[in-house]
Amino acid sequence: MKIGNFGFELGSFGVALTAEKFLVIGSKGSLKLSLLKRMGIGALRGSFTIKLHANGTLIFEGPVEAKMAEHPKEPEPFLVLEVIDAVAVAEVLRGFEGQHVSAEFVAR
Secondary structure, three states: OOOOOEEEEEOOEEEEEOOOOOEEEEEOOOHHHOOHHHHOOOOOEEEEEEEEEEOOEEEEEEEEEEEEEOOOOOOOOEEEEEOOOHHHHHHHHHOOOOOOEEEEEEEO
16 A cells, blocks of 8 residues: 555654664554554555654654564564665664654655
8 A cells, every 4th residue: 555644753762673674663662552553564665755853853864665564573563664774874873762753754
């Protein structure tokens, strides 16, 4: 399903990198209450420009391929992002872990 722009607030921001070098952003508990979990595994897939803000300052902006993924250790599907140089992006974003971050996805 192609969707338009969307976003969410991440009260206690966290970032991880999968073995396949996909970026996973989230927040302790906040995404579990979002519409994302109700969308299912095939519902979200597309090309976006992501804009991440912390304390009103843009901390990252760039093109991403977004999709829902599953993992045996996770109870529900979650959002993964394919970005150019995911390792470097993850390192930069780790400096904002624990902070309030807003994520905006603009369809490309």
